[in-house]
Amino acid sequence: MPSSLPAPVRRLAAWCAVILLVSGVVYVGIRLCAELRTAVVPVLLALLGTALLGPFHRRLVKARVPRSMAAGVTCVAVVAVVGGAVYIVVAALIDTGDQIVASLRDAAQDLARHFGAAGTSLDDLASNARELLSKFGGTAASGVISGVSVVGETIAMAVLALLLVFFFLRDSHRVVATLRTLAPHDSADTVEAMARRAFQSVEGFMRGTTVIAFIDAVCITVGLLVLDVPGAAGLGALVFVGAYIPYLGAFISGAVAVLVALADRGFVIALWALGVVLAVQVLEGHVLQPMIQSRTVQMHPAAVMLTITAGASVAGILGMLLAVPLTAAAFGVAYELRERYAASPGSPDSPASPGSPDSPGPPGSPGS
Numbered sequence: 001m002p003s004s005l006p007a008p009v010r011r012l013a014a015w016c017a018v019i020l021l022v023s024g025v026v027y028v029g030i031r032l033c034a035e036l037r038t039a040v041v042p043v044l045l046a047l048l049g050t051a052l053l054g055p056f057h058r059r060l061v062k063a064r065v066p067r068s069m070a071a072g073v074t075c076v077a078v079v080a081v082v083g084g085a086v087y088i089v090v091a092a093l094i095d096t097g098d099q100i101v102a103s104l105r106d107a108a109q110d111l112a113r114h115f116g117a118a119g120t121s122l123d124d125l126a127s128n129a130r131e132l133l134s135k136f137g138g139t140a141a142s143g144v145i146s147g148v149s150v151v152g153e154t155i156a157m158a159v160l161a162l163l164l165v166f167f168f169l170r171d172s173h174r175v176v177a178t179l180r181t182l183a184p185h186d187s188a189d190t191v192e193a194m195a196r197r198a199f200q201s202v203e204g205f206m207r208g209t210t211v212i213a214f215i216d217a218v219c220i221t222v223g224l225l226v227l228d229v230p231g232a233a234g235l236g237a238l239v240f241v242g243a244y245i246p247y248l249g250a251f252i253s254g255a256v257a258v259l260v261a262l263a264d265r266g267f268v269i270a271l272w273a274l275g276v277v278l279a280v281q282v283l284e285g286h287v288l289q290p291m292i293q294s295r296t297v298q299m300h301p302a303a304v305m306l307t308i309t310a311g312a313s314v315a316g317i318l319g320m321l322l323a324v325p326l327t328a329a330a331f332g333v334a335y336e337l338r339e340r341y342a343a344s345p346g347s348p349d350s351p352a353s354p355g356s357p358d359s360p361g362p363p364g365s366p367g368s
Helices: 007-035 037-062 067-115 117-127 129-144 150-170 172-182 185-226 232-242 248-265 267-292 301-343
Strands: none
Touching: 007 037, 007 301, 037 067, 037 150, 037 172, 037 185, 037 301, 067 150, 150 172, 172 185, 185 232, 185 248, 185 267, 185 301, 232 248, 248 267, 248 301
């Protein structure tokens, strides 16, 4: 009989059942998102874009601009900014890509002279990089999109995401009412609070990460230009993009910058480049992160790395980009639930209810 089991065993069994149920729901949700990725990915990207562009749209609305016009202006502005940024980054990578590849090849040849077979393997990898990339890309494309053009699918998702950003911005004032209508009557306040906390976490992450990525890219680009490292603009663009993948992106972009400096300018300049990268990372970790992302849900580095790994295993590079903000939203929801549970009248940590003997009573009462 279950009632004959000790209380700790029953609690353990209950927790195991809850964990299994939650794990099953999460697994089914992930599988559904993977199957419906052409619809799910634009929604997620639109939510991130709405979180990033929300303050600009709200300022336009406060300036007496109609909501539809403000959303349209915001979308046009983001298209212009993103298009211009992509053009600058692509142009910089095209102009400096040959220098970066040549520097990597020189570094591989230096390793070949010093370490023999290991360096030769790196030299072969650098020489056949395009062939390896095309083979890998062809295999990935055939397995993921099943004959559908990658370019066409990407353009379709980008256009859908942009349209969703417009509608999300225009109708953002109706979200709370919609949530309260869909939620059960007795849980409407909790659902609204959870949604607000999750969106605030994503909004803080997007804005903070964008500002930090820009500062990191500018600082490292200026440092590489001072050191006369070839391809400084392209390496700075790589730093900016990599900053949206915490820890891992900064490590990869910094390692490439140091390797290019080692190949073209020698060991001493490479050490200076390493010093620039480390100084920027220290500035980010001890100054920029606490100042800019102070309102964002902070996660332990181990949790971030596990999140990035899980996102990469589910959706590749896109999963790595989306994993951290989505996890930040989940952490925000968890914190909101914990605070509400701790503040509930029946919890041990909550203050005494007004009708309890330990309550101080209202001002002016005999016990006050």
